Structure formats: C-alpha cells, structure tokens
Amino acid sequence: MKYTFSNKLANMKPSAIREIFKSLSDPSIISFAAGNPSPLSFPTKELSEIAADIFENESAAALQYSVTEGYSPLISDVNRRMKEKFGIDGEGNQTIITSGGQQAIELACKALCNEGDAVICENPTFIGALNAFRSNGAKTVGVTLGDYGIDTTELEETIKRTENAKLLYVIPTFQNPAGSTSTLDNRKRLYEIALKNDLIIFEDNPYGELRFEGEEIPTIKSFDTERIVIYCSSFSKILSAGMRIGYVRGPSEIIQKMVIAKQVEDVHTNIFFQMMCHRYLNEYDLDAHIEEIRALYRKKCTLMLECLDKYMPREIKYTRPSGGLFIWCTLPEKINSSEFVNLALKNKVAVVPGATFNADESAPSQSFRLNYSTPSDDDIVRGVKILGDTAHELLK
Amino acid sequence: MKYTFSNKLANMKPSAIREIFKSLSDPSIISFAAGNPSPLSFPTKELSEIAADIFENESAAALQYSVTEGYSPLISDVNRRMKEKFGIDGEGNQTIITSGGQQAIELACKALCNEGDAVICENPTFIGALNAFRSNGAKTVGVTLGDYGIDTTELEETIKRTENAKLLYVIPTFQNPAGSTSTLDNRKRLYEIALKNDLIIFEDNPYGELRFEGEEIPTIKSFDTERIVIYCSSFSKILSAGMRIGYVRGPSEIIQKMVIAKQVEDVHTNIFFQMMCHRYLNEYDLDAHIEEIRALYRKKCTLMLECLDKYMPREIKYTRPSGGLFIWCTLPEKINSSEFVNLALKNKVAVVPGATFNADESAPSQSFRLNYSTPSDDDIVRGVKILGDTAHELLK
Numbered sequence: 075m076k077y078t079f080s081n082k083l084a085n086m087k088p089s090a091i092r093e094i095f096k097s098l099s100d101p102s103i104i105s106f107a108a109g110n111p112s113p114l115s116f117p118t119k120e121l122s123e124i125a126a127d128i129f130e131n132e133s134a135a136a137l138q139y140s141v142t143e144g145y146s147p148l149i150s151d152v153n154r155r156m157k158e159k160f161g162i163d164g165e166g167n168q169t170i171i172t173s174g175g176q177q178a179i180e181l182a183c184k185a186l187c188n189e190g191d192a193v194i195c196e197n198p199t200f201i202g203a204l205n206a207f208r209s210n211g212a213k214t215v216g217v218t219l220g221d222y223g224i225d226t227t228e229l230e231e232t233i234k235r236t237e238n239a240k241l242l243y244v245i246p247t248f249q250n251p252a253g254s255t256s257t258l259d260n261r262k263r264l265y266e267i268a269l270k271n272d273l274i275i276f277e278d279n280p281y282g283e284l285r286f287e288g289e290e291i292p293t294i295k296s297f298d299t300e301r302i303v304i305y306c307s308s309f310s311k312i313l314s315a316g317m318r319i320g321y322v323r324g325p326s327e328i329i330q331k332m333v334i335a336k337q338v339e340d341v342h343t344n345i346f347f348q349m350m351c352h353r354y355l356n357e358y359d360l361d362a363h364i365e366e367i368r369a370l371y372r373k374k375c376t377l378m379l380e381c382l383d384k385y386m387p388r389e390i391k392y393t394r395p396s397g398g399l400f401i402w403c404t405l406p407e408k409i410n411s412s413e414f415v416n417l418a419l420k421n422k423v424a425v426v427p428g429a430t431f432n433a434d435e436s437a438p439s440q441s442f443r444l445n446y447s448t449p450s451d452d453d454i455v456r457g458v459k460i461l462g463d464t465a466h467e468l469l470k
Numbered sequence: 471m472k473y474t475f476s477n478k479l480a481n482m483k484p485s486a487i488r489e490i491f492k493s494l495s496d497p498s499i500i501s502f503a504a505g506n507p508s509p510l511s512f513p514t515k516e517l518s519e520i521a522a523d524i525f526e527n528e529s530a531a532a533l534q535y536s537v538t539e540g541y542s543p544l545i546s547d548v549n550r551r552m553k554e555k556f557g558i559d560g561e562g563n564q565t566i567i568t569s570g571g572q573q574a575i576e577l578a579c580k581a582l583c584n585e586g587d588a589v590i591c592e593n594p595t596f597i598g599a600l601n602a603f604r605s606n607g608a609k610t611v612g613v614t615l616g617d618y619g620i621d622t623t624e625l626e627e628t629i630k631r632t633e634n635a636k637l638l639y640v641i642p643t644f645q646n647p648a649g650s651t652s653t654l655d656n657r658k659r660l661y662e663i664a665l666k667n668d669l670i671i672f673e674d675n676p677y678g679e680l681r682f683e684g685e686e687i688p689t690i691k692s693f694d695t696e697r698i699v700i701y702c703s704s705f706s707k708i709l710s711a712g713m714r715i716g717y718v719r720g721p722s723e724i725i726q727k728m729v730i731a732k733q734v735e736d737v738h739t740n741i742f743f744q745m746m747c748h749r750y751l752n753e754y755d756l757d758a759h760i761e762e763i764r765a766l767y768r769k770k771c772t773l774m775l776e777c778l779d780k781y782m783p784r785e786i787k788y789t790r791p792s793g794g795l796f797i798w799c800t801l802p803e804k805i806n807s808s809e810f811v812n813l814a815l816k817n818k819v820a821v822v823p824g825a826t827f828n829a830d831e832s833a834p835s836q837s838f839r840l841n842y843s844t845p846s847d848d849d850i851v852r853g854v855k856i857l858g859d860t861a862h863e864l865l866k
Contacts, residue, residue, distance in 0.1 A: 075665075075668060075670075075696060075697065075698055077582075077670075077721065077723050077724055078582070078636075079581055079582060079724075079727055080580065080581060080582060080583055080584050080587075081584055082580075082584075083580065083581050083727050083730060083731060086727075086730050087730070088726075088729070088730060088733075109535075110534060110535050111534075113530040113533070113534060116529070116530075116533040116534075118525060118529040118533065121525065121533070122521075122522065122525035122526075122529070125518075125521050125522075125525065126518065126521075126522060129514060129517065129518035129521065130518075133512070133514040133518075134509040134512075135712075136712060137509070137512040137514065137517070137710035137711070137712045137713065138506060138507075138509060138512075138710075138711055138712050139505075139506050139706075139711045139712060140712055173569060173735070173736035174736055174737055176734065176735070176736055176737050177735055177736045179734075180734050180735050184476065184478075184479065184605070185475055185476060185479050186473075186474070186475060186476060187476055188476050188477055188478075189585065191476075202733075202734060202737070205730075205733065205734045206734040206735075209580070209730070209731055209734045240474075269471075272471060274471075274473075300471060301471065302471055310535075314533035314534075314742075315533070315534055315535045316531075316532060316533045316534050316535060316536055316738075316740065316741040316742060317533065317740055317741075317742060318736055318737065318738070318739070318740050325473065327473050328473055328475075330484075331475050331479050331482075333484070334479060334482050334483070334484060334601075334605070335479060335605055337484075337598075337601065338572065338575075338576050338598060338601045338602035338605045339569070339572070339573055339576050339602075339735055339736075340569035340570055340572055340573045340714055340735075340736065341570055341572050341598070341714065342712075342714070343714070344712070344713055344714050344740040344743060345712040345713075346710075346712060346713060346743070347740060347742070
C-alpha cells in the first residue's frame with residue numbers, strides 16, 4: 075500500500091537538531107548543541123527519598139489512573155509559586171499540569187488554530203514550538219527579535235499583513251536560542267498590540283528561575299488584566315527534564331479546551347512524578363536548590379564568555395546572557411555560516427545553526443547557538459578554542 | 471476578548487464518563503463505571519526496589535531528556551514479547567514507546583487524517599479513541615459490533631458510502647465496552663476488506679494479556695503481510711496505569727510520522743518509568759504476575775456474572791467475557807435506558823450508559839457497561855442486587 079499522510083504532517087521532517095544529536099553519539103565530539111540542563115541540577119538524593127516514601131505510603135494513587143487536569147496539590151503549589159515569584163494571579167484563570175512545557179504549547183495551538191491560521195513568533199525562536207505549530211497545520215510567521223525584545227514596529231506591520239493570526243508566541247526571559255531578555259517597556263507594548271489585534275499571547279518561561287545576574291523583570295502574565303495571556307513553565311530545568319512535568323495557566327475557557335485535547339493525547343501526566351514534585355516543593359528547599367543551579371550556570375556562562383573573548387576573532391558577536399542556558403553567536407557576512415557549522419563539526423565541536431530556529435525554515439542565518447549548561451569546564455575551554463580556530467581559518 | 475477556538479475543538483465537550491466520574495467523589499456510591507485496573511495488579515514492592523536501584527545507579531539518564539522514540543532496551547523487550555505472545559514480527563515495521571496507548575491512537579489519527587476524513591470503528595467502541603479522532607477533526611463512523619466481531623457485510627457497505635475513510639479502528643480482543651472477542655475468521659475477513667479498500671487498520675489491544683478463559687486468538691497484526699496494521703498495547707493493565715507507558719508497532723513510514731508528531735506533543739515519555747518497565751521485564755517474572763491478575767479478574771467476573779444471574783430480570787441480556795475488564799448489559803425495549811442509568815445512580819450505583827460509546831453521539835443505546843476489576847467483592851454483590859431491583863422496578 076502507498077501510505078498517504080495528513081497535509082499537516084506530510085511535509086514535516088525530523089528537526090535539524092535531531093540530526094545533529096545523532097552525530098553526538100561520537101564521544102570524541104564536544105557538544106555545545108544540546109539544550110539539556112546540567113545533571114547536577116537534579117536533586118537525585120531528595121527525589122530518591124521521596125520516591126521510597128510514595129511507594130511505602132501512597133502507591134495505590136501513584137500507580138493508578140488520575141485526572142487530566144493534574145494532581146491538585148501540585149496545582150496549588152505551582153499557583154502559589156507563580157504568584158510569589160512571578161506576580162501571576164488573577165481571577166478567571168486556571169492552571170493545569172502538562173507533560174512538559176512542550177505539551178502546553180502544542181495544546182494551545184490545537185485549541186486555538188485551524189489549519190492555515192498563523193502563529194506569530196520571535197525570529198529566531200524555539201524549534202519545538204515552531205514544529206508544534208506546524209504539526210497542527212498553522213503557519214509560522216517570524217518577527218525580528220532584538221536585544222530588547224521583539225521589534226514592535228515590525229510586529230504591528232506583520233499583524234496587519236497576516237491573515238488569520240491567532241497566537242503570538244514569545245519567550246521574553248532568557249530566550250531560546252538568542253539568550254536575550256525583553257525589557258518591561260517592550261513587554262507592555264507587545265501586550266497593547268496583542269490586545270488591540272485580538273491576539274492571544276503565549277508566554278513561554280522555561281528558564282525564568284535561572285537568572286544569575288541583574289534584576290527580575292515582570293512577566294507579561296503578571297499584568298494580564300484582560301485575560302489574553304497563556305503562561306507556561308516547567309520543572310525540567312530545576313528538578314528533572316526526563317520526568318516531563320510542566321504547567322500552564324491561562325483564561326479558564328481556553329484551558330478547559332486544552333484539557334479536552336490533553337485527555338485524548340495522554341489521559342494525564344505521569345502521576346507518580348507529579349506527586350514527587352508536590353512533595354519536593356513542600357518538604358525541601360527549592361529556592362536553595364535553585365540558588366545552586368544559578369551559581370553553577372553563572373560559573374559556566376562566565377567561563378564560556380571568557381573563552382569567547384579570548385579565542386574568537388573580533389568580527390564574531392555574541393550575547394552576554396544574565397540567565398538561561400544559551401549564548402547566541404553571530405558571524406560576519408564574509409563567513410558562510412553553514413560552512414562554519416560543518417567545519418566546526420569536522421573539528422569535533424557541535425553547535426546548532428541559527429537557520430534551524432527561523433520561522434521561515436528556508437531563511438538564512440549568520441548565527442549559531444551555544445549551550446553552556448551541559449559540557450564540562452574542560453570541554454568549554456577546548457571547544458571554544460576550536461570554534462575560535464575554525465572562525466580564524468574561515469576569515470583568512 | 472471573545473475567545474475563538476479551532477473548528478475541531480470548538481464543539482467538543484468533556485466526555486460523559488468524566489461527568490459520571492465526578493459523582494463518584496461521593497463514597498456512598500458503588501461504582502461499576504470505572505475502567506481502572508485493580509490496584510492489586512500493580513507490583514508495588516518490585517517497582518519500589520527497581521526505583522531505588524535506578525536512583526542509586528542510573529539517575530543521570532533517568533532524570534535527563536531522552537529520545538522521542540523511547541528507551542531502546544524497552545523497545546527490544548516489547549518487540550520480543552509481541553513476537554512470543556502475539557506472533558507479531560515482520561520486516562518494515564518499527565516500534566516506539568508512547569505515553570499510554572491513548573497517545574498512539576491520537577498520533578496515528580494525526581498522521582493519517584485530515585479534518586473531515588473518516589475513521590471507521592466498531593459501534594460501540596472506546597470513548598477515548600472516538601474523542602481522539604474528533605479532536606483531530608475526523609468523522610467517526612460506526613459499524614455494528616456483534617458477538618463474533620464487527621459486522622463485515624455492514625463494514626463493506628459503510629466503506630462504500632463513506633468518503634475519505636482512512637483508518638479502521640478495532641479492539642478485537644475483550645472489546646471495550648462490549649467485552650466481546652472477534653473470531654479468527656472475522657479478523658481475516660476484516661483484514662481482506664481493509665486491504666481491498668486501502669484502509670489502515672489500527673488494532674488496539676490493551677486487554678490482550680488478560681485472558682482468563684478459552685484459547686488465544688491470533689492478533690490481526692500477526693498475519694499483516696501487507697503492512698497495513700498499526701498495533702498498540704500498553705503496561706497500564708499489568709504494571710501501572712498512572713505511569714502512562716504504552717507502545718505501538720506499525721509500518722515504519724507511518725511510525726516515523728508519528729515520531730515527529732510525538733516529539734512536539736511531549737518530546738518523550740517519562741524516561742524513569744520506561745527504565746522501570748525494562749528492569750521489571752528482565753528481572754522479575756511478568757508472566758507469573760499476569761497469572762495472578764488473570765486469577766483475580768476471573769474470580770471477580772465470575773462473581774459479577776453469578777450476581778447478574780441471580781438478581782437481574784431475565785429480560786436483561788449480558789455478555790459472558792473470557793477476559794478484560796467489562797460486562798456489557800442490554801435492557802429490553804420497554805425500559806428507557808437513560809431512566810435506568812439515572813435511577814441506578816439515585817440508588818447509589820454508577821454504570822456507564824451505552825450511548826457514550828457510540829460513534830454517533832446522538833444515537834440511542836439500550837446498553838450499559840459494568841466494570842468488575844475495581845469494586846470490592848462486597849460491592850459487586852450489593853451493587854448488582856441494586857441494579858436488579860432497579861430493573862425490576864422499571865419493568866413493573
């Protein structure tokens with residue numbers, strides 16, 4: 075039989091990142107390509123203690139079917155934390171637990187967008203979000219992301235010329251891949267524009283807890299008086315990525331549609347680990363744990379920046395992030411960026427080419443993404459030196 | 471803002487089962503409405519031992535991001551088991567791990583169906599599958615399910631008059647909700663019809679391990695020489711439902727599209743519990759464990775049938791299942807089935823009305839579903855007696 079696929083999936087290919095990841099099975103390659111948190115950020119001993127206790131005292135509930143919305147004690151915990159840390163509160167909103175932040179993005183698009191509808195997003199942006207939109211048949215339309223946030227003039231123009239734009243997807247804090255954080259003014263202007271144009275904002279904040287420098291900037295959701303913001307975060311960067319536990323809060327009408335969509339995707343998120351999160355948040359000091367992660371990433375980011383300063387030719391520009399997992403490097407026009415990425419891989423250092431993160435997949439990019447949370451300190455020094463040598467070679 | 475939803479989700483409501491479940495928070499109600507496995511079927515002590523060891527020796531991998539396809543040692547395990555127990559093998563197929571069988575159903579529909587395409591299924595059938603198809607904008611078209619399987623004459627007629635039928639969804643063994651098992655002849659005829667009409671078969675087999683009487687019947691996938699069958703099962707009924715681990719095997723071209731769709735739904739399934747399953751399958755005796763579950767369900771099913779024989783008026787017919795979790799009861803025309811279900815609930819016994827499981831939600835049904843895996847023996851006796859009294863009352 076000749077298989078025929080749905081229009082929305084027929085042309086989707088595995089992401090370029092996946093292909094790069096395959097090359098990483100070679101242990102001689104230094105990888106700056108991952109988006110993984112450091113294994114040191116997972117509180118193994120504490121989670122192990124909690125797991126033993128759950129098996130001892132709550133195993134019947136922890137192994138049985140549960141409700142789609144999520145474990146209600148954990149929902150209370152994340153509501154409390156969103157309020158305390160990110161100023162998120164307000165009536166007419168509802169919070170549910172999702173199988174990672176990834177699921178929340180996909181569910182929001184499924185609930186709001188028909189095939190052919192548009193999602194407007196920062197350019198560059200998170201590849202997992204772009205593909206979630208595409209898998210629902212939505213068009214992805216990019217707006218330039220600058221140092222201070224999305225270009226709001228371009229955003230207004232883009233909205234004007236885009237038919238059926240439904241959703242505006244942004245990562246305002248420690249953006250993936252660009253590492254930038256948008257200013258409060260930018261966030262407020264973006265909110266006004268979305269409100270005026272009947273756009274729902276999806277504020278993705280997976281790295282919000284990972285600030286190691288500077289002052290917190292209010293989340294967009296914190297001033298969402300008009301209930302147009304869906305806010306999402308997860309425990310992937312602070313407790314465990316592999317357990318797949320995230321959460322999303324938004325207007326209850328929208329969240330209730332997402333619950334219906336979630337029920338048919340996986341019934342509910344692994345309940346054992348939902349209970350683990352709840353216990354950790356109540357019996358251990360999450361803030362102290364996060365301080366350790368921040369110190370670790372501050373150190374690793376500083377080291378990588380020092381190496382970039384030392385080894386990279388001046389013509390290469392890079393961001394100086396105040397949190398998150400990524401540094402975004404931009405090559406001068408005289409270097410062909412594909413050539414750079416390929417030569418770096420040949421020289422045993424993997425980075426992710428910037429074009430991967432474009433809303434328009436065919437658009438070129440002079441940039442590439444570096445991750446500092448996963449590699450060892452030694453690998454950071456050796457790998458950045460190799461990248462510097464590679465750049466020097468191509469500048470000759 | 472007035473929220474506008476996608477066409478596919480705009481008209482979807484939480485399922486009737488969910489509404490019934492809400493009434494179950496009343497502890498005085500005896501519930502035959504659940505589809506939960508018995509908590510006794512979860513090997514808590516063994517899982518607890520494995521978890522402790524994973525935290526001790528493999529925690530870095532167990533808590534970190536993993537690959538979308540699933541944990542490869544577990545994939546080898548399920549391939550081996552599918553071959554040994556269900557005769558499933560054959561080249562050109564691929565197996566992946568999913569977040570419960572539910573996710574496999576949803577991914578298959580997303581990969582194969584555009585909005586407006588049709589999925590043909592048994593009438594009645596699993597509500598979670600029906601809603602998964604609806605959430606992707608597919609139409610659900612039912613074909614009568616008899617004691618020996620789907621009505622193949624009606625199936626051929628239905629295919630002829632249905633535009634854009636893409637998928638044929640069946641639960642041939644211990645069907646949910648009807649409890650029936652289709653014969654080998656019926657399975658072979660169904661396969662021929664699907665092949666002739668370019669339909670992909672989705673064979674859902676969540677209860678296949680739970681036979682407590684009679685002889686195994688070959689799965690459809692076991693004679694799928696033409697690669698038109700997607701086969702799905704899970705660990706929900708034999709290790710833990712709450713961990714959400716299932717698996718799906720099918721033509722590799724289709725599975726690869728499902729991988730792309732899965733990646734944007736949840737990146738991957740909880741990796742810690744995937745490792746738990748692998749360890750259990752290799753270090754403990756799953757077959758012996760399953761024998762215990764079968765013995766338990768044989769006992770509970772027999773008890774429920776004895777009570778039905780004793781308390782139900784003769785006019786009420788019911789199946790005598792040889793495995794699975796459900797008995798399907800059918801009321802005579804002179805009893806209004808909604809009235810029966812409502813009066814039973816008023817009398818403190820919850821059952822699921824048959825109309826819930828119809829492909830056409832508005833079609834009436836004289837049937838209701840009883841579950842025997844969850845209630846205690848005492849509740850089975852007391853509850854069935856109440857149902858008998860309720861039926862007698864309405865027959866007056």
